[in-house]
Amino acid sequence: MAKLTVHHLQVGQGERIPFLLEELNIPYHIKLYQRSPLLSPPELKAKHPMGASPLLEDATDDASNPILLAESGAIAEYIIHKYGNGRLALPPSHPNFADYLYWFHFSNGSLQPGLFRRALTRGMVPSEEDPRFIGNDMRVKGSIAHVNDRLLKTNAYLAGDEFTAADVMMVWCFTTMRKFEPADLTEYEGVLAWLKRCTDREGYRRAMKKGDPDLDIEAGISAKGPPLMDIFAKAMAGKKAGEKL
Numbered sequence: 001m002a003k004l005t006v007h008h009l010q011v012g013q014g015e016r017i018p019f020l021l022e023e024l025n026i027p028y029h030i031k032l033y034q035r036s037p038l039l040s041p042p043e044l045k046a047k048h049p050m051g052a053s054p055l056l057e058d059a060t061d062d063a064s065n066p067i068l069l070a071e072s073g074a075i076a077e078y079i080i081h082k083y084g085n086g087r088l089a090l091p092p093s094h095p096n097f098a099d100y101l102y103w104f105h106f107s108n109g110s111l112q113p114g115l116f117r118r119a120l121t122r123g124m125v126p127s128e129e130d131p132r133f134i135g136n137d138m139r140v141k142g143s144i145a146h147v148n149d150r151l152l153k154t155n156a157y158l159a160g161d162e163f164t165a166a167d168v169m170m171v172w173c174f175t176t177m178r179k180f181e182p183a184d185l186t187e188y189e190g191v192l193a194w195l196k197r198c199t200d201r202e203g204y205r206r207a208m209k210k211g212d213p214d215l216d217i218e219a220g221i222s223a224k225g226p227p228l229m230d231i232f233a234k235a236m237a238g239k240k241a242g243e244k245l
């Protein structure tokens, strides 16, 4: 049996990994870390050169020298292919293989960096009329509309009819990540219906109970989004310059 430990910094993208493991019914241990005050605490920083979450520790083959893997996407692929028999991925022979790859990578490759850039710009410009904010805002709105169009087309999941790891990767961008950068989803019916489909899943509920039991899931999936994490907005605005984050 696999001996997996997920190192998860609470209220963060690490939530994807327990979600995936629960969906695949693969047993794991979870070690929780709290932000200190915004970034990783010293014990998580010490575990890997990037000091970020998620981290997967795999002691299956060698308990004295476990594999330590970072990067959400790499961890997801590792789990799917090493322990999941390829479940929740689409194979190259599947007609929607290209869709699967595209949407699997879209969250960390386009939407999430776009949201983060907009958050940074928001903190740096005098007003939302500033062209630097407008440019980033247009990119985020374009990305969300692109996801919405896709979901209105499939009327199911990102890769097509089946729930896949592409959905696991994307959900956090529309839920917990909105604690860092707000995004009103009122106009995006496709995204809202898909969010409900994904977050109604038992795997998601079990994962969130283990990883972030204090997070309000209903607020996370609401059209307006969850309450913001104040310390992040302050950090983006440079209000804590000189202080340790």
Ligand SMILES: N[C@@H](CCC(=O)N[C@@H](CS)C(=O)NCC(=O)O)C(=O)O
Pocket: 009, 011, 012, 013, 014, 038, 039, 040, 051, 052, 053, 054, 070, 071, 072, 073, 108
């Ligand atoms: N590209 C990485 C990013 C990891 C990352 O930045 N994680 C955040 C959690 S949302 C983190 O650990 N932040 C705390 C820190 O960097 O100190 C991934 O996809 O796993």
